[in-house]
Amino acid sequence: MSENTAVSSPVVDVRGVSRRFGSRTVLGDVSLQVGAGELFGLLGPSGSGKTTLIKLMTGIDRADGGSVRLLGERMPKLAMLRRFGYMAQSDALYGELTAKENLAFFGSLYGLKGERLAKRMRAAMALVDLEADLNKAVSAYSGGMKRRLSLAIALLHEPELLVLDEPTVGIDPVLRRSIWRELGDMRRNGTTIVLTTHVMDEAEKCDRLGLIRDGRLTAVGTPEDIKRQSGASSIEEAFIALGGGARA
Numbered sequence: 137m138s139e140n141t142a143v144s145s146p147v148v149d150v151r152g153v154s155r156r157f158g159s160r161t162v163l164g165d166v167s168l169q170v171g172a173g174e175l176f177g178l179l180g181p182s183g184s185g186k187t188t189l190i191k192l193m194t195g196i197d198r199a200d201g202g203s204v205r206l207l208g209e210r211m212p213k214l215a216m217l218r219r220f221g222y223m224a225q226s227d228a229l230y231g232e233l234t235a236k237e238n239l240a241f242f243g244s245l246y247g248l249k250g251e252r253l254a255k256r257m258r259a260a261m262a263l264v265d266l267e268a269d270l271n272k273a274v275s276a277y278s279g280g281m282k283r284r285l286s287l288a289i290a291l292l293h294e295p296e297l298l299v300l301d302e303p304t305v306g307i308d309p310v311l312r313r314s315i316w317r318e319l320g321d322m323r324r325n326g327t328t329i330v331l332t333t334h335v336m337d338e339a340e341k342c343d344r345l346g347l348i349r350d351g352r353l354t355a356v357g358t359p360e361d362i363k364r365q366s367g368a369s370s371i372e373e374a375f376i377a378l379g380g381g382a383r384a
């Protein structure tokens with residue numbers, strides 16, 4: 137691994153993490169630090185281990201070896217639910233409830249209530265352009281609307297850290313752009329963001345990228361570093377050289 141720059145007081149501190157399923161090692165000895173206010177992108181081919189790593193970070197799954205700390209706390213830890221927002225790859229929503237009821241449910245887990253909850257619901261739904269659908273049952277939402285509601289839930293409590301697994305899949309280009317603008321504003325306000333993506337122009341917008349292949353980080357650095365390391369002129373080429381195809 138190269139250029140995994142030492143980060144002082146990292147918000148995300150993954151050390152020597154591994155995960156096996158049966159006899160198969162899907163993550164091997166992964167170490168990664170993400171600093172406060174960084175927008176960090178995990179990039180890798182399908183099945184390379186991105187979601188597995190995200191699940192270990194958030195405490196949804198437990199590593200077989202190594203350690204994960206978020207905001208200085210050893211994971212998994214239930215109380216940390218209030219301090220980070222997580223958007224899973226498959227939406228974890230209650231279909232029979234309205235969007236508002238879903239938001240209220242997750243809001244209560246985050247410790248939000250009363251006027252603050254109402255205010256945050258309005259702000260989060262405005263951000264994903266779903267204000268008009270607040271009282272609609274989630275079962276009547278399209279796939280893209282469900283993704284947007286999942287994102288609204290992840291940032292409902294204005295967490296210090298956002299962990300987003302493919303946040304813009306199924307979202308149209310106009311809304312995708314406005315969501316990225318919003319992620320940029322959040323980062324400027326000090327929110328740390330870790331996300332996975334398959335979209336190259338999204339990868340270019342990250343402060344740093346981690347390229348993952350076969351459960352190992354093959355490169356970590358700024359988009360410019362990654363291009364330089366692989367001698368590529370675009371992230372897409374670098375991805376193929378370092379993470380997405382035959383190693384150069």
Ligand SMILES: Nc1ncnc2c1ncn2[C@@H]1O[C@H](COP(=O)(O)OP(=O)(O)OP(=O)(O)O)[C@@H](O)[C@H]1O
Nearest residue numbers: 157158162180181182183184185186187188189225
């Ligand atoms: N619960 C599980 N049991 C067995 N194998 C699993 C389990 N979860 C993940 N895997 C395997 O681990 C590997 C990594 O999966 P993971 O979902 O982390 O990949 P990914 O990089 O997120 O892929 P994608 O980009 O397609 O979402 C895959 O081969 C997958 O089949």
